[in-house]
Amino acid sequence: MIKEPYIFTSILGDLMVGYIEEQRAVGYKYTKGASLLKKLDQLIVKNNLKSKELPKELVYQWTAKRPNETESTQNGRISTVRGFAKYMVRLGYDAYIYPPRALTIERYSYIPYIFSKQEIKKIFDICDNYPISVYSPNRHLVISLILRMLYGCGLRISEAVNLKINDVNLTDGTLTIHNTKFDKSRIVPMSESLNKQCQLYVKEVHQFESKNPYFSHRHMVKIIMKALYINCLEK
Known part of the structure; x- marks a missing residue:
């Protein structure tokens, strides 16, 4: 098992650690995802969340597009919080799952340059x-x-x-x-x-x-x- 380098301090911290362990158990490195979850953990602490739930308002605060941010970066946060919310729901907790129709990742928008x-x-x-x-x-x-x-x-x-x-x-x-x-x-x-x-x-x-x-x-x-x-x- 890979030792988790981040310390989660929010009320959902133990669930985040469990979710990371699950992702790695099925073969993913999940280093970037763990980093994003740590930032979500900090936001939860800042919002002083007291119960083990993931409310809609907090999810939308977390996924809102930031100034000068690319859609790819925003979609990374959306994908991470959707996966974590699904994990919470599977364990019986109340969590808002970001709508999949809003997750649009343009994977093939890059146009390569062919050198002569x-x-x-x-x-x-x-x-x-x-x-x-x-x-x-x-x-x-x-x-x-x-x-x-x-x-x-x-x-x-x-x-x-x-x-x-x-x-x-x-x-x-x-x-x-x-x-x-x-x-x-x-x-x-x-x-x-x-x-x-x-x-x-x-x-x-x-x-x-x-x-x-x-x-x-x-x-x-x-x-x-x-x-x-x-x-x-x-x-």
């Missing part, structure tokens, strides 16, 4: 010629490698930067990705050229490092990605 071959070449040209820095001497190596992992292996940025040295098999030319959806792991093959670049990277960087367990320098990736984006816009 010229744009891809431009990106790689910039990262391959990234200037060497005395303050961050390996950044030109990191950015070139990370971009190729994203492009060649279809990794998420978080998956690429969280790779540890033991996750990169230079003999088989594979990457082991941990903690993906539903706590699964997967093995991703690398191209021969990417595997060779990883081998060169290890020789250049990791032969001088013994304490860093991560394959890339995680702390500098966000800074590098931002700088690369700016450079791509300017050129």
